[in-house]
Amino acid sequence: MGIWRRLRNVGFWTLCGLAALAIAAPALWVLYTVFHQSLPVIGWRLLTHNTNAGGLKNAILGTLWLLFGVLVLAGIVGVGSGIYLAEFAPRGIGQVARFFSDVLAGMPSIVLGYVAYITLVVQAGWGYSYLAGVIALSVLVLPYIVKTTEVALRQVPTALREGAAGLGMTERIILWKIVLPPALPGIMSGVIVALAISTGELAPLLFTVGFTDNNPSLALTHQQVPYLTSVIFTNLQLPDPQAQYLSAAAGAMSLLLLVILILIGRLITARSVKATRRMAL
Amino acid sequence: MSPTVNLSTGERRPLLRPGTSEVAPTADDIVLSTQHVSFFYGDVQALSDISLDVHRQEITALIGPSGCGKTTFLRCLNRLNDMVPRTRLEGQVLFDGEDLYAKSVRPIDIRRRIGMVFQRANPFPKSIYENVAIAPRANGQRGNLDDLVEESLRRAALWDEVKDKLKSSAFDLSGGQQQRLCIARAIAVEPEVLLMDEPASALDPVATQAIEDLMQDLKRDYTIVIVTHNMQQAARTSDRTAFFTVDQRPEGRVGVLVEYDDTNTIFTNPKDPRTEDYVTGRFG
Numbered sequence A: 001m002g003i004w005r006r007l008r009n010v011g012f013w014t015l016c017g018l019a020a021l022a023i024a025a026p027a028l029w030v031l032y033t034v035f036h037q038s039l040p041v042i043g044w045r046l047l048t049h050n051t052n053a054g055g056l057k058n059a060i061l062g063t064l065w066l067l068f069g070v071l072v073l074a075g076i077v078g079v080g081s082g083i084y085l086a087e088f089a090p091r092g093i094g095q096v097a098r099f100f101s102d103v104l105a106g107m108p109s110i111v112l113g114y115v116a117y118i119t120l121v122v123q124a125g126w127g128y129s130y131l132a133g134v135i136a137l138s139v140l141v142l143p144y145i146v147k148t149t150e151v152a153l154r155q156v157p158t159a160l161r162e163g164a165a166g167l168g169m170t171e172r173i174i175l176w177k178i179v180l181p182p183a184l185p186g187i188m189s190g191v192i193v194a195l196a197i198s199t200g201e202l203a204p205l206l207f208t209v210g211f212t213d214n215n216p217s218l219a220l221t222h223q224q225v226p227y228l229t230s231v232i233f234t235n236l237q238l239p240d241p242q243a244q245y246l247s248a249a250a251g252a253m254s255l256l257l258l259v260i261l262i263l264i265g266r267l268i269t270a271r272s273v274k275a276t277r278r279m280a281l
Numbered sequence B: 001m002s003p004t005v006n007l008s009t010g011e012r013r014p015l016l017r018p019g020t021s022e023v024a025p026t027a028d029d030i031v032l033s034t035q036h037v038s039f040f041y042g043d044v045q046a047l048s049d050i051s052l053d054v055h056r057q058e059i060t061a062l063i064g065p066s067g068c069g070k071t072t073f074l075r076c077l078n079r080l081n082d083m084v085p086r087t088r089l090e091g092q093v094l095f096d097g098e099d100l101y102a103k104s105v106r107p108i109d110i111r112r113r114i115g116m117v118f119q120r121a122n123p124f125p126k127s128i129y130e131n132v133a134i135a136p137r138a139n140g141q142r143g144n145l146d147d148l149v150e151e152s153l154r155r156a157a158l159w160d161e162v163k164d165k166l167k168s169s170a171f172d173l174s175g176g177q178q179q180r181l182c183i184a185r186a187i188a189v190e191p192e193v194l195l196m197d198e199p200a201s202a203l204d205p206v207a208t209q210a211i212e213d214l215m216q217d218l219k220r221d222y223t224i225v226i227v228t229h230n231m232q233q234a235a236r237t238s239d240r241t242a243f244f245t246v247d248q249r250p251e252g253r254v255g256v257l258v259e260y261d262d263t264n265t266i267f268t269n270p271k272d273p274r275t276e277d278y279v280t281g282r283f284g
């Protein structure tokens, strides 16, 4: 009987290994290709020179600057709406808002880019600009932030709210002092995911921010903004091999940003898991 | 009779009526009075026609089998059930003679004056010190709260165990310690009435004794309503006892008040056979 059991064991572990490989392989494949292709141009030059001189400095700065805009705009609007939906909204309004949020979440980003182009770039007359891009990206990621905020708030035990209410605290103070602190890690990881999505988006930006070899300016309108995903897309179509290497390097840089964001998110959730586990005791 | 306290301002009116030298009648001894209170969770009735007076500076015990609505009743007394969606209360609750559920009454004003200790300990995910200080501070107390925190923890018989780790998390405490922390938190607000839902169910005999001592101590200034499953505790500590039970009705199981009297009477000479069965342990 020992042999069958051992065979079953081997089979089981083989399957486990294969499953793990199936998940890891695509990621490794992408990482390997991108880094391998960008090898010839990897160096400090990427950080010190702009895209017209074999570097990525302007695109990195532009991407970070766009992410900052999304953090502020989508962060405030999204977290605010999430709080409203979880804590204050009457049921009817909540259901309507959630429906539109779902529609938005499934919206192809290129459609969003098109709409932003027509209304903001053309009709509002902003031209290719920072503000148009930030708004397009923010609309794209808003549903994630709203959803995670709402879920994080609803996970705060009723017993805590009732305990606070039983002491005569006002609704506003209960929200700020009792409900928000334990929900904060969940809310923040939603915002981080939103930023990660923004990092990799191209379609809404193609239509809204344009591109420039210069460093991004602080102007909200009428000034084009450089960003990494555009370099990936445009440079690959250029005949010059150096330009193509830069395309891969921009991809590598986006991945690096993504990994940093994921790690930050991990750190936050790890802490919150610890906190919730203790809350359950 | 005319109310002695204005609920919306908390301002105490003189007990003497103008033009008379007569002290207001004994109804003033009644802090809380429920009149034909029925309570519904959605369509399900949990309490039926409860009329009961809570007397000032007394300990009133609520006893009865599990699920008979003791917690529900307690939560009607400080409007905590307002927070549960789709619930409904019929009848009246009077607090110092005024309608507790009147439109002009704000629930938060009520809850500051009628505090609550919950059946399951629910400390905030904060430090021990913060748990006690947060409500007084939120309710407008300024300055150093160290003395208030120490005093509240002492009265809840917890001070000696936590005085060296006030800054550590309340979740690091044992279940019984957490419950005493919740008691400390409630008395720090200095309510006039304290509603205690089985405060001693997770406590060892020493801590239970400390809580019972605390109740006797608080009784000099406050009024206490306590839910307990412990017959000895009800008999030992309370002045009056209300026995609730579940009534099987065609439309479902509903909580009713069987008998309400001096604790002594309830335990030695009850009028209703159901009460006698329960207190002598022949039921539930």
Ligand SMILES: Nc1ncnc2c1ncn2[C@@H]1O[C@H](COP(=O)(O)OP(=O)(O)OP(=O)(O)O)[C@@H](O)[C@H]1O
Pocket (backbone or CB within 6 Å): B041, B046, B064, B065, B066, B067, B068, B069, B070, B071, B072, B073, B084, B119, B255
């Ligand atoms: N939030 C709620 N929603 C719906 N029904 C509820 C809710 N809370 C309590 N009930 C129901 O109301 C009835 C009374 O419950 P309650 O908690 O008041 O009983 P209790 O006397 O405190 O019981 P125990 O001694 O076990 O604590 C029960 O049938 C219970 O199922």
Ligand SMILES: [Mg+2]
Pocket (backbone or CB within 6 Å): B070, B071, B072, B119, B197
């Ligand atoms: Mg109960």
